[in-house]
Amino acid sequence: MGAGDGPEDEMDEFATRYQRHLAFDRIGPEGQRRLARGSALVVGCGALGGAAAALLVRAGVGKVRLVDCDIVELSNLPRQLLFDEADVAARAPKALRTAERLHAANSACDIEPVATRIDAGTIDGLLDGIDVVVDGLDNFATRYVVNDACVRRGIPWVYGGVVGAAGVTMTVRPGRGPCLRCVFPEAPPEDAVPTCQTHGVVAPAPVTVAALETIEALKLLLGRDDVRPGLLSLDLWDGSFRSVRVVRAPSCPACGSLQGYSQT
Numbered sequence: 134m135g136a137g138d139g140p141e142d143e144m145d146e147f148a149t150r151y152q153r154h155l156a157f158d159r160i161g162p163e164g165q166r167r168l169a170r171g172s173a174l175v176v177g178c179g180a181l182g183g184a185a186a187a188l189l190v191r192a193g194v195g196k197v198r199l200v201d202c203d204i205v206e207l208s209n210l211p212r213q214l215l216f217d218e219a220d221v222a223a224r225a226p227k228a229l230r231t232a233e234r235l236h237a238a239n240s241a242c243d244i245e246p247v248a249t250r251i252d253a254g255t256i257d258g259l260l261d262g263i264d265v266v267v268d269g270l271d272n273f274a275t276r277y278v279v280n281d282a283c284v285r286r287g288i289p290w291v292y293g294g295v296v297g298a299a300g301v302t303m304t305v306r307p308g309r310g311p312c313l314r315c316v317f318p319e320a321p322p323e324d325a326v327p328t329c330q331t332h333g334v335v336a337p338a339p340v341t342v343a344a345l346e347t348i349e350a351l352k353l354l355l356g357r358d359d360v361r362p363g364l365l366s367l368d369l370w371d372g373s374f375r376s377v378r379v380v381r382a383p384s385c386p387a388c389g390s391l392q393g394y395s396q397t
Contacts, residue, residue, distance in 0.1 A: 167354065174266045176251055179203075183213050183214060191238055194351075211336060213227075215230070215231050252275075265289050268290065268293045273321070277387075295334055298337070299338065302365050303364045
């Protein structure tokens, strides 16, 4: 072992890197160590998922698994902050490039890029060893795959969506409150739902929703009880935020049959 490689040096680096977290009473030294033992799955590495992944890695979450099967395109650059023109020219896989960029920010974090589609056949393997899931997706069909698997396996996850300058987020804790299907039992017709492709999106919206998602994910990893209840919607263009109380639906196709569910 060379100079500067001992346990005391590692503790000094830990204390220096995370000094602002250690001073924050909701985290502190024990909380930071708990984050280092935690694991998160980020589904999607675009505007939402990329921002959330960056925040999780920089916060010191011990393991972050990144899943996205797309490559970087020119139209991504106005809002997907981890990519650049060289990535477009190289047709870089989003998951791999995100992992490379974030490893440079925190080499102690175990970052696992997975370039695959999320579906009923892949989701269980992606959830193995994961403590919390963060939504970076852009369609309800895949979100239902994530929701249903998380409910079945008792893994909390944080839903988030954005279009235009507006966004929405909700924290799902299986066994302790409603899931996504309690609020939206079935996916609406594709042509009935505004999307970023049809209605556009501006970068501050996904960055803000990603920040809100990440705060909730950190609370879950820390084992805190002050997780935000309900569905939070926002519109950055007019500066409005609105929280809507939601409860578990007994007829929910995902969680309605679960026992011991409390309506919170």
